[in-house]
Amino acid sequence: MVDFARGVLYPRDQSAIAELDRRTPSPDLARFVEFYWHVRWRAEKPYEAKVLAYPSVHLVFEEPVPLVYGVQRSLFVRRLEGRGQVLGVKFRPGCFRPFAAGPVSDLADRRVPATDVFPRRVEDVGRAVLRDTDLDAMVAAAEEFLLGCLPEPDPVADEVAAMVEAMTADPALFRVDQAAGTLHVSARTLQRLFADYVGASPKWVLRRARLQEAASRADQGARVDWADLADDLGYFDQSHLIRDFTAALGVPPARYAGLNS
CATH class of the missing domain: 1.10.10.60 (Homeodomain-like)
Structure with a gap:
Protein backbone atom coordinates (compact mmCIF):
# COMPACT_ATOMS: atom_id res chain seq x y z
CA MET A 1 0.00 0.00 0.00
CA VAL A 2 1.21 3.49 -0.83
CA ASP A 3 2.16 6.00 1.82
CA PHE A 4 -1.15 7.69 2.55
CA ALA A 5 0.57 11.05 3.20
CA ARG A 6 2.44 10.94 -0.10
CA GLY A 7 1.42 13.90 -2.21
CA VAL A 8 0.88 16.16 0.81
CA LEU A 9 3.05 19.20 0.14
CA TYR A 10 5.04 21.10 2.75
CA PRO A 11 4.49 18.27 5.24
CA ARG A 12 6.54 19.89 8.01
CA ASP A 13 4.43 23.06 7.96
CA GLN A 14 1.19 21.12 7.77
CA SER A 15 2.12 18.81 10.64
CA ALA A 16 2.28 21.83 12.94
CA ILE A 17 -1.37 22.58 12.19
CA ALA A 18 -3.03 19.29 11.26
CA GLU A 19 -2.91 15.68 12.40
CA LEU A 20 -3.31 12.99 9.76
CA ASP A 21 -4.38 9.44 10.52
CA ARG A 22 -5.63 6.44 8.61
CA ARG A 23 -7.61 3.23 9.05
CA THR A 24 -7.87 0.20 6.79
CA PRO A 25 -11.26 -0.99 5.50
CA SER A 26 -12.92 -4.22 6.50
CA PRO A 27 -12.43 -7.22 4.18
CA ASP A 28 -15.93 -6.70 2.78
CA LEU A 29 -15.01 -3.21 1.61
CA ALA A 30 -11.35 -3.71 0.70
CA ARG A 31 -12.30 -4.42 -2.90
CA PHE A 32 -13.58 -0.86 -3.23
CA VAL A 33 -11.87 1.21 -0.53
CA GLU A 34 -8.12 1.69 -0.17
CA PHE A 35 -8.28 3.36 3.23
CA TYR A 36 -10.05 5.90 5.41
CA TRP A 37 -8.18 9.11 6.16
CA HIS A 38 -8.77 11.59 8.92
CA VAL A 39 -7.54 15.14 9.32
CA ARG A 40 -7.98 17.13 12.52
CA TRP A 41 -6.65 20.68 12.53
CA ARG A 42 -6.19 23.68 14.77
CA ALA A 43 -5.11 26.77 12.86
CA GLU A 44 -4.56 30.04 14.70
CA LYS A 45 -4.56 31.76 11.32
CA PRO A 46 -5.81 30.52 7.92
CA TYR A 47 -3.56 27.92 6.33
CA GLU A 48 -3.72 26.51 2.80
CA ALA A 49 -3.04 22.77 2.75
CA LYS A 50 -1.83 21.65 -0.67
CA VAL A 51 -1.90 18.16 -2.14
CA LEU A 52 -0.77 16.49 -5.37
CA ALA A 53 -3.68 14.07 -5.40
CA TYR A 54 -3.74 10.44 -6.49
CA PRO A 55 -6.02 9.21 -9.30
CA SER A 56 -8.69 8.36 -6.74
CA VAL A 57 -12.24 9.41 -5.94
CA HIS A 58 -12.99 10.35 -2.33
CA LEU A 59 -16.14 10.48 -0.25
CA VAL A 60 -15.52 13.15 2.39
CA PHE A 61 -17.61 13.65 5.51
CA GLU A 62 -17.26 17.37 6.15
CA GLU A 63 -19.25 20.48 6.98
CA PRO A 64 -21.84 21.43 5.90
CA VAL A 65 -22.59 18.28 3.84
CA PRO A 66 -20.63 15.22 2.68
CA LEU A 67 -19.07 15.61 -0.76
CA VAL A 68 -17.72 13.32 -3.45
CA TYR A 69 -14.45 14.56 -4.92
CA GLY A 70 -13.49 13.36 -8.38
CA VAL A 71 -9.85 13.05 -9.38
CA GLN A 72 -8.22 16.44 -8.80
CA ARG A 73 -5.91 16.89 -11.75
CA SER A 74 -4.57 20.29 -10.74
CA LEU A 75 -3.04 21.19 -7.39
CA PHE A 76 -5.63 20.59 -4.66
CA VAL A 77 -5.81 23.40 -2.09
CA ARG A 78 -7.86 23.26 1.10
CA ARG A 79 -8.13 26.29 3.39
CA LEU A 80 -7.96 25.36 7.08
CA GLU A 81 -9.28 27.80 9.66
CA GLY A 82 -9.94 27.52 13.38
CA ARG A 83 -10.63 23.97 14.54
CA GLY A 84 -12.17 21.18 12.57
CA GLN A 85 -12.00 17.65 11.29
CA VAL A 86 -12.96 15.64 8.21
CA LEU A 87 -13.15 11.93 7.54
CA GLY A 88 -12.42 10.78 4.01
CA VAL A 89 -12.95 7.52 2.18
CA LYS A 90 -10.31 6.97 -0.48
CA PHE A 91 -11.58 4.56 -3.13
CA ARG A 92 -9.11 2.41 -5.00
CA PRO A 93 -8.34 3.90 -8.42
CA GLY A 94 -11.02 2.64 -10.78
CA CYS A 95 -13.16 1.15 -8.01
CA PHE A 96 -15.58 4.02 -7.57
CA ARG A 97 -17.03 3.25 -11.01
CA PRO A 98 -19.52 0.64 -9.70
CA PHE A 99 -21.05 3.35 -7.48
CA ALA A 100 -21.27 5.96 -10.24
CA ALA A 101 -24.08 6.49 -12.71
CA GLY A 102 -21.66 7.24 -15.54
CA PRO A 103 -17.98 7.53 -16.46
CA VAL A 104 -15.78 8.64 -13.59
CA SER A 105 -14.28 11.26 -15.92
CA ASP A 106 -17.58 13.14 -15.44
CA LEU A 107 -16.41 13.85 -11.87
CA ALA A 108 -12.88 15.00 -12.76
CA ASP A 109 -11.90 18.25 -11.02
CA ARG A 110 -15.36 18.45 -9.44
CA ARG A 111 -16.84 18.02 -6.02
CA VAL A 112 -20.52 17.15 -5.84
CA PRO A 113 -22.96 16.56 -2.96
CA ALA A 114 -22.69 12.96 -1.84
CA THR A 115 -26.44 12.66 -2.27
CA ASP A 116 -25.85 12.84 -6.04
CA VAL A 117 -24.30 9.36 -5.75
CA PHE A 118 -25.36 7.83 -2.43
CA PRO A 119 -28.69 7.54 -0.59
CA ARG A 120 -29.84 10.72 1.15
CA ARG A 121 -29.12 9.29 4.59
CA VAL A 122 -25.42 9.92 3.84
CA GLU A 123 -26.07 13.41 5.26
CA ASP A 124 -27.31 11.97 8.56
CA VAL A 125 -24.29 9.67 8.66
CA GLY A 126 -22.03 12.65 8.00
CA ARG A 127 -23.45 14.61 10.91
CA ALA A 128 -23.06 11.61 13.21
CA VAL A 129 -19.49 11.04 12.09
CA LEU A 130 -18.42 14.63 12.67
CA ARG A 131 -20.04 14.77 16.12
CA ASP A 132 -17.76 11.97 17.25
CA THR A 133 -14.20 12.40 18.46
CA ASP A 134 -13.12 8.76 18.38
CA LEU A 135 -11.64 7.86 14.98
CA ASP A 136 -12.50 4.17 15.21
CA ALA A 137 -16.13 5.02 15.94
CA MET A 138 -16.19 7.47 13.04
CA VAL A 139 -14.84 4.83 10.67
CA ALA A 140 -17.30 2.25 11.98
CA ALA A 141 -20.21 4.56 11.14
CA ALA A 142 -18.86 5.18 7.65
CA GLU A 143 -18.29 1.45 7.14
CA GLU A 144 -21.81 0.56 8.21
CA PHE A 145 -23.21 3.07 5.74
CA LEU A 146 -21.07 1.88 2.83
CA LEU A 147 -21.81 -1.77 3.52
CA GLY A 148 -25.49 -0.92 3.22
CA CYS A 149 -25.14 0.46 -0.30
CA LEU A 150 -22.50 -1.72 -1.93
CA PRO A 151 -22.87 -2.21 -5.68
CA GLU A 152 -22.28 -5.44 -7.50
CA PRO A 153 -18.56 -6.20 -7.87
CA ASP A 154 -17.13 -5.16 -11.24
Whole structure:
Protein backbone atom coordinates (compact mmCIF):
# COMPACT_ATOMS: atom_id res chain seq x y z
CA MET A 1 0.00 0.00 0.00
CA VAL A 2 1.21 3.49 -0.83
CA ASP A 3 2.16 6.00 1.82
CA PHE A 4 -1.15 7.69 2.55
CA ALA A 5 0.57 11.05 3.20
CA ARG A 6 2.44 10.94 -0.10
CA GLY A 7 1.42 13.90 -2.21
CA VAL A 8 0.88 16.16 0.81
CA LEU A 9 3.05 19.20 0.14
CA TYR A 10 5.04 21.10 2.75
CA PRO A 11 4.49 18.27 5.24
CA ARG A 12 6.54 19.89 8.01
CA ASP A 13 4.43 23.06 7.96
CA GLN A 14 1.19 21.12 7.77
CA SER A 15 2.12 18.81 10.64
CA ALA A 16 2.28 21.83 12.94
CA ILE A 17 -1.37 22.58 12.19
CA ALA A 18 -3.03 19.29 11.26
CA GLU A 19 -2.91 15.68 12.40
CA LEU A 20 -3.31 12.99 9.76
CA ASP A 21 -4.38 9.44 10.52
CA ARG A 22 -5.63 6.44 8.61
CA ARG A 23 -7.61 3.23 9.05
CA THR A 24 -7.87 0.20 6.79
CA PRO A 25 -11.26 -0.99 5.50
CA SER A 26 -12.92 -4.22 6.50
CA PRO A 27 -12.43 -7.22 4.18
CA ASP A 28 -15.93 -6.70 2.78
CA LEU A 29 -15.01 -3.21 1.61
CA ALA A 30 -11.35 -3.71 0.70
CA ARG A 31 -12.30 -4.42 -2.90
CA PHE A 32 -13.58 -0.86 -3.23
CA VAL A 33 -11.87 1.21 -0.53
CA GLU A 34 -8.12 1.69 -0.17
CA PHE A 35 -8.28 3.36 3.23
CA TYR A 36 -10.05 5.90 5.41
CA TRP A 37 -8.18 9.11 6.16
CA HIS A 38 -8.77 11.59 8.92
CA VAL A 39 -7.54 15.14 9.32
CA ARG A 40 -7.98 17.13 12.52
CA TRP A 41 -6.65 20.68 12.53
CA ARG A 42 -6.19 23.68 14.77
CA ALA A 43 -5.11 26.77 12.86
CA GLU A 44 -4.56 30.04 14.70
CA LYS A 45 -4.56 31.76 11.32
CA PRO A 46 -5.81 30.52 7.92
CA TYR A 47 -3.56 27.92 6.33
CA GLU A 48 -3.72 26.51 2.80
CA ALA A 49 -3.04 22.77 2.75
CA LYS A 50 -1.83 21.65 -0.67
CA VAL A 51 -1.90 18.16 -2.14
CA LEU A 52 -0.77 16.49 -5.37
CA ALA A 53 -3.68 14.07 -5.40
CA TYR A 54 -3.74 10.44 -6.49
CA PRO A 55 -6.02 9.21 -9.30
CA SER A 56 -8.69 8.36 -6.74
CA VAL A 57 -12.24 9.41 -5.94
CA HIS A 58 -12.99 10.35 -2.33
CA LEU A 59 -16.14 10.48 -0.25
CA VAL A 60 -15.52 13.15 2.39
CA PHE A 61 -17.61 13.65 5.51
CA GLU A 62 -17.26 17.37 6.15
CA GLU A 63 -19.25 20.48 6.98
CA PRO A 64 -21.84 21.43 5.90
CA VAL A 65 -22.59 18.28 3.84
CA PRO A 66 -20.63 15.22 2.68
CA LEU A 67 -19.07 15.61 -0.76
CA VAL A 68 -17.72 13.32 -3.45
CA TYR A 69 -14.45 14.56 -4.92
CA GLY A 70 -13.49 13.36 -8.38
CA VAL A 71 -9.85 13.05 -9.38
CA GLN A 72 -8.22 16.44 -8.80
CA ARG A 73 -5.91 16.89 -11.75
CA SER A 74 -4.57 20.29 -10.74
CA LEU A 75 -3.04 21.19 -7.39
CA PHE A 76 -5.63 20.59 -4.66
CA VAL A 77 -5.81 23.40 -2.09
CA ARG A 78 -7.86 23.26 1.10
CA ARG A 79 -8.13 26.29 3.39
CA LEU A 80 -7.96 25.36 7.08
CA GLU A 81 -9.28 27.80 9.66
CA GLY A 82 -9.94 27.52 13.38
CA ARG A 83 -10.63 23.97 14.54
CA GLY A 84 -12.17 21.18 12.57
CA GLN A 85 -12.00 17.65 11.29
CA VAL A 86 -12.96 15.64 8.21
CA LEU A 87 -13.15 11.93 7.54
CA GLY A 88 -12.42 10.78 4.01
CA VAL A 89 -12.95 7.52 2.18
CA LYS A 90 -10.31 6.97 -0.48
CA PHE A 91 -11.58 4.56 -3.13
CA ARG A 92 -9.11 2.41 -5.00
CA PRO A 93 -8.34 3.90 -8.42
CA GLY A 94 -11.02 2.64 -10.78
CA CYS A 95 -13.16 1.15 -8.01
CA PHE A 96 -15.58 4.02 -7.57
CA ARG A 97 -17.03 3.25 -11.01
CA PRO A 98 -19.52 0.64 -9.70
CA PHE A 99 -21.05 3.35 -7.48
CA ALA A 100 -21.27 5.96 -10.24
CA ALA A 101 -24.08 6.49 -12.71
CA GLY A 102 -21.66 7.24 -15.54
CA PRO A 103 -17.98 7.53 -16.46
CA VAL A 104 -15.78 8.64 -13.59
CA SER A 105 -14.28 11.26 -15.92
CA ASP A 106 -17.58 13.14 -15.44
CA LEU A 107 -16.41 13.85 -11.87
CA ALA A 108 -12.88 15.00 -12.76
CA ASP A 109 -11.90 18.25 -11.02
CA ARG A 110 -15.36 18.45 -9.44
CA ARG A 111 -16.84 18.02 -6.02
CA VAL A 112 -20.52 17.15 -5.84
CA PRO A 113 -22.96 16.56 -2.96
CA ALA A 114 -22.69 12.96 -1.84
CA THR A 115 -26.44 12.66 -2.27
CA ASP A 116 -25.85 12.84 -6.04
CA VAL A 117 -24.30 9.36 -5.75
CA PHE A 118 -25.36 7.83 -2.43
CA PRO A 119 -28.69 7.54 -0.59
CA ARG A 120 -29.84 10.72 1.15
CA ARG A 121 -29.12 9.29 4.59
CA VAL A 122 -25.42 9.92 3.84
CA GLU A 123 -26.07 13.41 5.26
CA ASP A 124 -27.31 11.97 8.56
CA VAL A 125 -24.29 9.67 8.66
CA GLY A 126 -22.03 12.65 8.00
CA ARG A 127 -23.45 14.61 10.91
CA ALA A 128 -23.06 11.61 13.21
CA VAL A 129 -19.49 11.04 12.09
CA LEU A 130 -18.42 14.63 12.67
CA ARG A 131 -20.04 14.77 16.12
CA ASP A 132 -17.76 11.97 17.25
CA THR A 133 -14.20 12.40 18.46
CA ASP A 134 -13.12 8.76 18.38
CA LEU A 135 -11.64 7.86 14.98
CA ASP A 136 -12.50 4.17 15.21
CA ALA A 137 -16.13 5.02 15.94
CA MET A 138 -16.19 7.47 13.04
CA VAL A 139 -14.84 4.83 10.67
CA ALA A 140 -17.30 2.25 11.98
CA ALA A 141 -20.21 4.56 11.14
CA ALA A 142 -18.86 5.18 7.65
CA GLU A 143 -18.29 1.45 7.14
CA GLU A 144 -21.81 0.56 8.21
CA PHE A 145 -23.21 3.07 5.74
CA LEU A 146 -21.07 1.88 2.83
CA LEU A 147 -21.81 -1.77 3.52
CA GLY A 148 -25.49 -0.92 3.22
CA CYS A 149 -25.14 0.46 -0.30
CA LEU A 150 -22.50 -1.72 -1.93
CA PRO A 151 -22.87 -2.21 -5.68
CA GLU A 152 -22.28 -5.44 -7.50
CA PRO A 153 -18.56 -6.20 -7.87
CA ASP A 154 -17.13 -5.16 -11.24
CA PRO A 155 -14.19 -7.32 -12.38
CA VAL A 156 -13.08 -4.59 -14.78
CA ALA A 157 -12.70 -2.17 -11.87
CA ASP A 158 -10.33 -4.63 -10.20
CA GLU A 159 -8.34 -4.93 -13.44
CA VAL A 160 -8.09 -1.16 -13.79
CA ALA A 161 -6.97 -0.79 -10.16
CA ALA A 162 -4.19 -3.29 -10.85
CA MET A 163 -3.21 -1.33 -13.96
CA VAL A 164 -2.90 1.92 -12.03
CA GLU A 165 -0.86 0.20 -9.33
CA ALA A 166 1.52 -1.28 -11.90
CA MET A 167 1.91 2.01 -13.73
CA THR A 168 2.65 4.06 -10.62
CA ALA A 169 4.96 1.49 -9.03
CA ASP A 170 7.29 0.92 -11.99
CA PRO A 171 9.76 3.80 -12.47
CA ALA A 172 10.68 2.39 -15.88
CA LEU A 173 7.26 3.30 -17.29
CA PHE A 174 7.40 6.79 -18.73
CA ARG A 175 5.05 6.69 -21.73
CA VAL A 176 1.54 5.49 -22.41
CA ASP A 177 2.65 3.12 -25.17
CA GLN A 178 5.15 1.53 -22.77
CA ALA A 179 2.46 1.09 -20.14
CA ALA A 180 0.01 -0.35 -22.66
CA GLY A 181 2.60 -2.88 -23.84
CA THR A 182 3.45 -3.92 -20.29
CA LEU A 183 -0.24 -4.33 -19.47
CA HIS A 184 -0.94 -6.20 -22.73
CA VAL A 185 -3.62 -3.83 -23.98
CA SER A 186 -3.66 -1.24 -26.74
CA ALA A 187 -3.06 2.42 -25.90
CA ARG A 188 -6.58 3.19 -27.09
CA THR A 189 -8.06 0.55 -24.78
CA LEU A 190 -6.05 1.93 -21.87
CA GLN A 191 -7.29 5.44 -22.56
CA ARG A 192 -10.90 4.28 -22.83
CA LEU A 193 -10.73 2.32 -19.57
CA PHE A 194 -9.13 5.22 -17.71
CA ALA A 195 -11.76 7.69 -18.91
CA ASP A 196 -14.55 5.37 -17.78
CA TYR A 197 -13.07 4.02 -14.54
CA VAL A 198 -10.28 6.30 -13.31
CA GLY A 199 -11.29 9.81 -14.30
CA ALA A 200 -7.86 10.82 -15.59
CA SER A 201 -5.81 9.85 -18.61
CA PRO A 202 -2.97 7.29 -18.48
CA LYS A 203 -0.55 10.08 -19.38
CA TRP A 204 -1.73 12.14 -16.40
CA VAL A 205 -1.39 9.14 -14.05
CA LEU A 206 2.21 8.52 -15.14
CA ARG A 207 3.09 12.22 -14.88
CA ARG A 208 1.49 12.60 -11.45
CA ALA A 209 3.44 9.62 -10.08
CA ARG A 210 6.69 11.21 -11.25
CA LEU A 211 5.84 14.57 -9.72
CA GLN A 212 4.89 12.95 -6.42
CA GLU A 213 8.24 11.17 -6.38
CA ALA A 214 10.09 14.41 -7.11
CA ALA A 215 8.23 16.22 -4.31
CA SER A 216 8.85 13.30 -1.94
CA ARG A 217 12.59 13.47 -2.60
CA ALA A 218 12.57 17.20 -1.93
CA ASP A 219 10.63 16.69 1.31
CA GLN A 220 13.37 14.45 2.75
CA GLY A 221 15.61 17.42 3.46
CA ALA A 222 18.72 15.95 1.81
CA ARG A 223 20.38 17.54 -1.19
CA VAL A 224 18.77 16.39 -4.44
CA ASP A 225 20.69 16.00 -7.68
CA TRP A 226 17.93 17.19 -9.98
CA ALA A 227 19.72 16.08 -13.14
CA ASP A 228 20.02 12.52 -11.82
CA LEU A 229 16.42 12.56 -10.59
CA ALA A 230 15.20 13.79 -13.97
CA ASP A 231 16.98 10.87 -15.59
CA ASP A 232 15.57 8.40 -13.04
CA LEU A 233 12.05 9.65 -13.69
CA GLY A 234 12.32 9.47 -17.46
CA TYR A 235 12.46 13.17 -18.23
CA PHE A 236 14.31 14.27 -21.35
CA ASP A 237 16.52 16.52 -19.25
CA GLN A 238 16.62 18.50 -16.00
CA SER A 239 14.93 21.53 -17.52
CA HIS A 240 11.96 19.36 -18.53
CA LEU A 241 11.55 18.21 -14.92
CA ILE A 242 11.84 21.80 -13.68
CA ARG A 243 9.17 23.02 -16.09
CA ASP A 244 6.82 20.17 -15.23
CA PHE A 245 7.32 20.57 -11.48
CA THR A 246 6.91 24.35 -11.59
CA ALA A 247 3.74 24.14 -13.67
CA ALA A 248 2.16 21.69 -11.21
CA LEU A 249 3.32 23.12 -7.86
CA GLY A 250 3.81 26.79 -8.67
CA VAL A 251 7.47 26.86 -7.58
CA PRO A 252 10.65 25.30 -9.05
CA PRO A 253 11.85 22.09 -7.36
CA ALA A 254 14.95 23.66 -5.81
CA ARG A 255 12.88 26.43 -4.23
CA TYR A 256 10.30 23.90 -3.01
CA ALA A 257 13.11 21.88 -1.41
CA GLY A 258 14.45 25.02 0.26
CA LEU A 259 11.05 25.83 1.73
CA ASN A 260 11.02 22.37 3.32
CA SER A 261 14.53 22.53 4.79
